[in-house]
Ligand SMILES: Nc1ncnc2c1ncn2[C@@H]1O[C@H](COP(=O)(O)OP(=O)(O)OP(=O)(O)O)[C@@H](O)[C@H]1O
């Protein structure tokens with residue numbers, strides 16, 4: 400084979416401009432290669448870091464199930480508004496003792512006090528007004544979980560006739576509850592004042608709203624809540640005198656349903672507590688709230704406290720308004736009695752109805768008391784309230800039997816239809832319906 404035939408077919412042609420140019424080309428090539436290498440290495444590193452952090456985020460344990468701790472003073476106004484709206488669906492917010500101190504300007508305005516603690520006025524940084532109830536610290540220190548569970552239940556119990564719980568504080572110094580502020584305070588202040596500023600029509604609406612709030616607690620919310628302390632002091636009024644029930648769930652939160660029994664065996668507030676509280680080992684049901692609500696209704700009808708204080712003992716026992724209402728009802732004088740309470744003739748029927756519902760609510764036997772949904776129906780009208788039997792036998796006799804005087808099957812069997820307490824009235828037929836019926 401000739402030597403020229405052995406030259407490889409793909410060998411490079413000799414450079415046209417000599418050896419120097421070829422060296423420079425190699426160097427440039429190498430530099431480009433090095434730059435490309437560095438760039439790809441950096442990119443790979445960044446990608447790896449992103450993947451690792453993503454994986455870390457995915458496998459990281461979920462944050463501990465603590466309630467939201469919000470540093471409220473750091474939040475701007477729109478965020479705060481959103482946060483408050485969120486509360487409607489969310490759990491109540493946990494605040495620190497320092498925050499509450501700041502919200503209440505060092506507890507400078509006291510709104511009142513009751514069996515659970517002292518209530519102060521305050522406001523969030525965005526101007527939303529609040530009421531802070533600092534609880535008497537009888538809670539045992541290990542009770543934090545229980546406290547949070549109860550607060551969580553109260554916070555999730557939402558109805559337009561219930562005072563909203565915004566949040567709470569629980570630490571080694573104090574425990575407190577943060578509520579929406581109710582501009583017009585509690586019903587008792589208006590009901591028993593000499594000025595009688597709230598007109599009867601409004602009082603009637605307040606009674607219905609309060610009954611709806613209790614109905615929700617008893618019959619509509621996830622877990623039945625017995626209030627144990629229904630009274631005018633626990634019906635709060637907003638700027639428009641719209642009523643909201645306060646302090647529901649507190650009895651359980653503060654173990655008051657089990658432990659706060661006075662030396663006389665009474666629980667709740669005397670004058671409003673049902674007779675079954677007087678009897679040992681008698682089961683207490685939600686119907687104790689119905690009894691207390693009945694007492695509240697009497698006070699609305701009479702615009703006075705049921706028992707007047709400051710009288711001589713024998714006079715005081717005679718001046719008990721609920722007994723007076725029963726006596727007048729028995730004599731057929733309820734209408735006249737309503738007018739003597741200052742209710743006008745055109746509202747007399749509503750007043751009579753309210754008095755009869757009150758008499759039903761305070762029946763000795765818990766079973767004979769209507770469920771709160773039936774109370775709402777009767778107060779609203781549109782049904783005929785049946786004549787209530789005589790209550791208050793327990794005042795004259797002692798023992799469990801007095802609470803069972805009624806054959807309980809009379810009313811328990813009709814619980815579904817409520818026919819024991821009221822009769823559905825025949826709806827008035829519309830004109831066209833009558834025409835249709837007669838032409839058919
Ligand atoms: N959310 C609120 N907004 C405005 N005022 C309030 C609020 N909560 C309570 N108050 C005021 O504070 C007073 C005291 O309330 P508190 O609940 O401590 O006592 P009470 O209702 O009289 O008794 P109890 O301890 O049996 O509920 C009320 O009468 C009311 O005037």
Ligand SMILES: [Mg+2]
Nearest residue numbers: 513632633646
């Ligand atoms: Mg209260």
